[in-house]
Amino acid sequence: MTRNIFLMSLTACLLAGGAEAATPAYIEKAVSDPARPSSDTSRDPGRKPAELTEFAGIKPGMKVVDLLPGAGYFTRIFAKAVGPNGYVYAYQPTELDHFFKDKPPPVMAVAAEYPDVSVIHASVNTLVAPERLDVVWTSQNYHDLKDPLFTPADTALVNKAVFAALKPGGIYIVLDHSAPKGSGIADTDTLHRIDEAVVKKEVEAAGFKLIAESNILRNPKDTRTLRIFDSAIRGHTDQFILKFQKPRHAK
Numbered sequence: 001m002t003r004n005i006f007l008m009s010l011t012a013c014l015l016a017g018g019a020e021a022a023t024p025a026y027i028e029k030a031v032s033d034p035a036r037p038s039s040d041t042s043r044d045p046g047r048k049p050a051e052l053t054e055f056a057g058i059k060p061g062m063k064v065v066d067l068l069p070g071a072g073y074f075t076r077i078f079a080k081a082v083g084p085n086g087y088v089y090a091y092q093p094t095e096l097d098h099f100f101k102d103k104p105p106p107v108m109a110v111a112a113e114y115p116d117v118s119v120i121h122a123s124v125n126t127l128v129a130p131e132r133l134d135v136v137w138t139s140q141n142y143h144d145l146k147d148p149l150f151t152p153a154d155t156a157l158v159n160k161a162v163f164a165a166l167k168p169g170g171i172y173i174v175l176d177h178s179a180p181k182g183s184g185i186a187d188t189d190t191l192h193r194i195d196e197a198v199v200k201k202e203v204e205a206a207g208f209k210l211i212a213e214s215n216i217l218r219n220p221k222d223t224r225t226l227r228i229f230d231s232a233i234r235g236h237t238d239q240f241i242l243k244f245q246k247p248r249h250a251k
Contacts, residue, residue, distance in 0.1 A: 027050050031044065035076070040076065048217065058081050063133050064134060065136045066089070070107070071110070072110030078137070087116050091129075094123050095153050096149070124150070127162055137175075140175060144192070146185050159208070166246045169247075171245055174244070175241045177194070178222070192229070203244050208245065211245045213240070
């Protein structure tokens with residue numbers, strides 16, 4: 001681990017550990033937005049959205065992609081955080097069309113509530129956006145890209161597309177459920193977990209640099225051998241958070 005990564009990781013750990021550091025007002029306002037449904041806010045203690053938004057470096061005026069947004073938990077928060085001069089693109093892959101069948105993805109309704117949010121419905125392998133991005137965020141979904149659910153998704157293509165979509169110096173955040181060290185992708189379809197070493201190797205292969213890691217969602221009590229939906233661990237899995245940057249000299 002380089003000195004730069006170590007220092008940034010230490011900062012993230014201090015924030016997670018309760019060191020005195022005020023959360024920016026725009027983030028507090030975004031998380032406390034009364035328009036957020038109770039189904040979202042009830043999950044805040046376990047998901048720590050304020051800390052994660054700050055770690056990602058999302059600020060007013062930024063252009064952000066929420067890749068695989070699910071029901072829009074983070075889409076809503078990011079929309080308020082970037083403000084009227086920013087924009088959030090909820091990226092809904094066409095590879096999931098078979099999953100929703102004739103029903104619209106839940107994030108469509110979320111986008112209708114916010115003037116600075118729209119849904120991009122396109123292949124995850126060729127991620128595109130109308131403008132260059134400051135941040136691409138994906139939460140608890142990278143492992144899914146390895147599974148039949150997303151066939152024919154290809155993480156090498158996804159990461160290259162994210163790299164191309166970002167501005168020089170742009171940030172790529174990957175948050176996911178931890179699998180046992182050395183397990184590779186063996187548990188992606190069974191336990192819905194992935195070895196973080198695989199993510200680091202694949203994302204860096206696309207040209208990114210790992211600049212920080214966070215322990216905000218670490219849980220040493222998680223054996224990482226249970227399905228993430230198991231009642232014994234659901235909502236409390238050990239999760240890694242990796243912050244990658246596109247080099248500032250890259251095009």
